[in-house]
Amino acid sequence: MNWLDPFPVIIDTAHLGDADDLAEIHAGAFHRGWSPAEIEALLADRRTIAIVGRRGSLFGSRRPVGFVIVRAAGDEAEVLTLAVAPAHRRRGIGRLVMDEAMRRLYADRVKALFLEVDEGNQAALALYRRLGFTVAGRRGNYYARPEGGSAAALVMRADIG
Template sequence: MIFDHFLRPRIFIDAAEPADAARLAEIHATGFARGWSEDEIEALIADRTVFALALKRESRFGTRRILGFVLVRLAAGEAEILTIVFEPAARGRGYGRLLLEEVLRRLYSERAEAAFLEVDEGNAAAGTLYRRVGFVEVGRRKGYYRHADAAPSAALVMRLQVR
């Protein structure tokens, strides 16, 4: 039906602002054993070498809610994806790929040569996403991620040639 188009929520990717830090910290805590605090996130957003993007869903009434975000540090032609995380209800819907593709477009326009990230070897969904967009494993950090109810797991260091 034609009205479905108008009733469906719209997705936007905008710059995250310091005022968003509380929401970003709330989301980050759902994805990691040690979430970053509001102050830590606010400090990263304020860092001139870091850019922050938030994926937002707009309701039928025009309000926008942040579902996930990414923080990226760019220096000397190389980028590091510091974190990318979504609230639990937004995971597995393709939003991570949308956000990651926007990051890569921005890195390309900023003339970045390569992008790096670390991912928990046990996070199969994230690992699959990163490989699908072209990241390759270039290293491992054994026992990097600590888990409350499981043995520590390795961080896979991944790299993507942007240019």
């Protein structure tokens, strides 16, 4: 906690009531954001783990500022999305929600976690490498660019347990 941002980030499970806020955060992070209905469907799926970082407040507000949604299948899982609100980036929120998701996957005996990331997203690549992810492959022309064209995705993998 510092004097510029005196309220801590609280790590929690995302709830259906968070869908509007999560859709807003997602839209601020990706060219094609997900609707509240799409997020609700993922939150309702028993195979998903959805972790949210909430900004604490003296006034009781617990508004989400970042989140991750992961889907598990057997002993593998995939990060479906990770997003942090623009005003709250570079404060470690992505790391906090990913750490918690990985702890829960470990408790569920998941062995490997996969994700796709735009190969040009240096901030995300740095985070994933710090979390133990390594490049497992590459998918060309995977992401549409807002200005036209496309970008490749790196497929990354982290061994959990």
